[in-house]
Amino acid sequence: MSIPQVNTAPAATAVLGAATIGSSAILIRLSGESPATVAFFRCAGALAVLAVLAVLEHRRRGPRSRSSHTWSLLAGVLLGITLVLQNHAIAALGAGIATVLSNLQVLFVALAGWALFAERPTRSYFLALPAALFGVLLVSGALETATPTTVTASGVLIGVLTSAAYAAFMLATKRGGRGGPPHVVGPLAEINLAAMGIALLYGLARGDFDPTPAWPAWGWLLLLALGPQLLGWFLITTSMKRLPIALTALILLLQPLVAVALSAFLLGERFSPAQLVGCAVLLAAVLFAGAGGRPASWPARQGELAGSTARVARETANSPC
Template sequence: LGPRPRRLRLTAWAAGAFFAADLLLWHHAIEAVGAGLATVMGNTQVVLVGLIAWALFRERPAPAALAAIPIAMLGIVLISGALEEGAYGENPPLGVVLGLLTGVAYSGFLLTLRHGAGDQRRVAGPLFDATLACTVVILPWGLASGDLDFTPGLESHLWLIALALSSQVLGWLLITVSLPRLPAVATSLILTLQPVATVVFAAILLGEDPSPLQLVGAAAILAGLIVASVGRSSRTPEVVPERA
């Protein structure tokens, strides 16, 4: 916290706008293709962030990141249902588009926050600005679309509290504790379990039933994520977080 240059604060606000877009796109992707597949699609940011950094900041990605692109693209085509009839989801092609845009938006959030953080020892300030900006962007969108509910019921509150305390507070505490204790490659591979677990839990808890081809597509995307993560981790200890 504390005073920071105006440029850094504006950059953090831009990161928050990207994160707002990420959340909005992800939730609409869930409606179109289900929670499991939408989360897998959103995690394409592991591949996209390197390409965007290459285009904007001349940070050449590892060869493995480039090799992961055709693998992930195959998975995207399979999840979209373009090669079959009766694919799972209300609108699988739309879900794929929204899922890809989710990955792009999350990549924008990570890169913008990274390049606008300034002093890396003071991360609370940029995160506060980004969170506030995210709220400011989402609020009018929710009002305009009619999706915003200021008085959710008790059950909804309990689910939100469970989400906050489990995957957010406890999950990120565990990640923060484990990062310095594990090799970067191991951490990257372990974090790819999150989209895998989402597909499994979505089937168990929500009754989602992706087609065999869509499951193969999800596996292909996950394979691409692993290839990209291992290649990046062999060059640098930095780990790009999976979306929560």
């Protein structure tokens, strides 16, 4: 049984991916389009590139299993549902509290990853998690809203369901990548295809889908598709194969931090001291968890391997060869 390795290369890839995805909020705001229109075109634009790359990947690495196709399409449906639920959570609770609740996915992912993939989170992960969530709370501004949105039981339920759907999306993505040839582009293309379908159905049902966005909205949607949706999720999907899923989920919490930085730099927005403190706390928590080394369940197994290595070394030394 192979032992998963936590090293700086995939962690750095995940951080870069999270930073890229973190620019989504500002691009969405600049586009001025409805949530359904944004979700559809960000997936459609990425799919246009991924479809070509998926064909090349198929020729190079061979076909994927039926199970891989199934899990990728399921992950895409879950991503589409996540986007829909998140829109309703923001409307019901306000952006601040909705951001906090949607990021509870780290709890669901950590527990499910432990149960499904035997990836026990590190001790540093458990220590960093409360600080990371508190940092998200500060960054979101949920504690500073002068006229807070009324928090209802239904709104909280929608927020929690958003987190659950997001966590299920990540778990399905990781499950689909286990076993078989190491495909990345093909599954990502199918994820975008399924999510695009959910966004289209949602937009048609609400009657706010715009099939022909005008300029400059089209340009912002194109940047959203090629940046966060294509490059960002490609980096996350690649790193997810080599990182514990709980750590990947924690790294994704950096997205609000990037959104705050870009809003200040590009839009000239000013943020409160509490939000800046939240950025620092969140960054420190993620760095602490990422530097925590191996999961707590590894030492015994590594001791067994060390003993086996020593035994082989002794046998080799005693060999006449």
